[in-house]
Amino acid sequence: MNTTSRNLQTIVFVLIAVGMIALALGGYLTSLSRFFLSPLVEIQTWVYSRFQVAQDILRAPQDMARLQQRNAQLEAQVSQLQAQIIELQQQLTEARILSALVDFARANPENRYQAAAVIGRDPSPFLRYIIINRGSDDNIRRGMPVVTQQGLVGRIDAVTANAARVQLITDSASVVNAKIQPSGAQAVLKGQTSGDLLLDMIPQGVSIEVGNLVLTSGLGGGYPPNIVIGQIAGIRSQPQELFQSATVQSVVDFNQLEIVLVIVNFRPVNIEPLIPEGSQP
Amino acid sequence: MALFLAFFVFIPCLMIQIGILSNLPLLQGYPDLTLLVLLAWSLRPEVRSAWQWGVIGGLLMTFVSAMPVGVYLLAYLLVVAIVQFTRRMVWRLPFLTMLVMTILGTFLTYGLSLIVLEFFGRDVSLGDALWTILIPSVLYNLLLALPVYAVIGELARWIYPVEPIYES
Numbered sequence: 001m002n003t004t005s006r007n008l009q010t011i012v013f014v015l016i017a018v019g020m021i022a023l024a025l026g027g028y029l030t031s032l033s034r035f036f037l038s039p040l041v042e043i044q045t046w047v048y049s050r051f052q053v054a055q056d057i058l059r060a061p062q063d064m065a066r067l068q069q070r071n072a073q074l075e076a077q078v079s080q081l082q083a084q085i086i087e088l089q090q091q092l093t094e095a096r097i098l099s100a101l102v103d104f105a106r107a108n109p110e111n112r113y114q115a116a117a118v119i120g121r122d123p124s125p126f127l128r129y130i131i132i133n134r135g136s137d138d139n140i141r142r143g144m145p146v147v148t149q150q151g152l153v154g155r156i157d158a159v160t161a162n163a164a165r166v167q168l169i170t171d172s173a174s175v176v177n178a179k180i181q182p183s184g185a186q187a188v189l190k191g192q193t194s195g196d197l198l199l200d201m202i203p204q205g206v207s208i209e210v211g212n213l214v215l216t217s218g219l220g221g222g223y224p225p226n227i228v229i230g231q232i233a234g235i236r237s238q239p240q241e242l243f244q245s246a247t248v249q250s251v252v253d254f255n256q257l258e259i260v261l262v263i264v265n266f267r268p269v270n271i272e273p274l275i276p277e278g279s280q281p
Numbered sequence: 282m283a284l285f286l287a288f289f290v291f292i293p294c295l296m297i298q299i300g301i302l303s304n305l306p307l308l309q310g311y312p313d314l315t316l317l318v319l320l321a322w323s324l325r326p327e328v329r330s331a332w333q334w335g336v337i338g339g340l341l342m343t344f345v346s347a348m349p350v351g352v353y354l355l356a357y358l359l360v361v362a363i364v365q366f367t368r369r370m371v372w373r374l375p376f377l378t379m380l381v382m383t384i385l386g387t388f389l390t391y392g393l394s395l396i397v398l399e400f401f402g403r404d405v406s407l408g409d410a411l412w413t414i415l416i417p418s419v420l421y422n423l424l425l426a427l428p429v430y431a432v433i434g435e436l437a438r439w440i441y442p443v444e445p446i447y448e449s
Contacts, residue, residue, distance in 0.1 A: 123345060173403050
């Protein structure tokens with residue numbers, strides 16, 4: 001009896017199970033399963049999210065260390081790239097300057113040039129000298145004129161094997177024989193302690209104006225003729241004085257000198273032996 | 282050792298001075314880093330090579346600068362002499378002494394330079410020299426005096442370590 005009853009229960013159970021499966025496969029239990037599963041899914045989601053938070057807290061130190069390391073790597077990479085950008089910008093600037101100097105050299109084929117980079121300035125603030133990275137090994141000699149594509153810079157004052165010192169025309173001991181265009185009047189350009197340029201010894205009868213061009217005259221043999229120096233910026237003329245004087249605005253920015261050209265085929269002429277002893281300064 | 286060190290200290294200083302500081306003028310003035318190093322070194326009580334450092338600094342400046350030969354050498358030796366004299370009298374206030382000596386040393390070095398340049402026939406405007414070169418240079422030197430003193434002080438302590446005194 002018992003056995004028959006147990007078998008019957010089993011059969012009923014199997015039939016119910018098969019029926020349920022059939023209903024589920026047929027899609028008839030969807031609403032019912034949703035009713036029961038939705039709260040379970042919600043609970044499961046909450047449990048899992050809490051677990052993830054707990055896991056993040058436990059893992060945080062490891063992640064933080066990894067992130068910091070990665071951040072440091074990226075920062076180093078950014079610094080490296082920034083350095084590369086600066087270097088490339090510098091090279092671009094140098095290329096532009098060199099291109100302008102090449103154009104200048106082509107426009108003045110009568111001269112031979114040696115390009116040199118400015119590597120320093122005289123440590124004394126009373127003197128206006130620059131130091132360049134070319135010396136006697138590059139055929140640089142004392143007295144050679146130094147120019148840029150804009151105009152006259154100065155002349156070589158001292159030379160070592162691979163460096164030279166250039167006296168700028170703004171130095172207070174610099175004297176350049178100049179001429180004023182368009183009048184053609186001769187004058188003497190002197191450097192000042194303040195770094196300004198003073199054009200002196202202009203004859204009183206000569207008419208000069210602000211904006212007139214000042215060029216090397218070539219007199220005295222210290223500089224080749226017709227190198228641009230600058231423009232007259234102001235005139236000082238007193239009727240009772242023998243000469244007029246004028247301030248000159250140089251075409252060269254002496255604070256921004258980076259690359260200069262030395263005229264290597266010019267040999268200055270020493271005229272001192274020809275000057276009578278009594279008239280020498 | 283201290284003499285060799287002078288070259289290793291002065292040469293980079295000179296390179297910084299002619300390559301960097303000379304391009305960063307305050308009006309027309311710029312600092313004399315070699316002078317500041319010499320002052321800071323001479324002011325240290327444990328240092329016994331101040332005169333030699335004065336000679337080396339002066340010779341290096343003479344080599345680089347277009348200033349007539351001997352001006353820097355003479356100026357720096359005078360500065361060392363003044364510092365040696367002052368050090369015996371004022372030794373408790375090293376920072377203050379450094380500042381006062383910076384002003385004195387700058388005026389002495391640049392004053393001597395001006396006199397020599399005038400002697401050699403340069404047309405130097407004293408007004409321009411004072412207001413656009415000398416005073417800005419003094420201010421610039423004062424700005425750098427204390428950092429230089431601190432660095433050179435550490436160097437002096439390294440070269441001349443003070444032995445601890447144990448009481449019996």
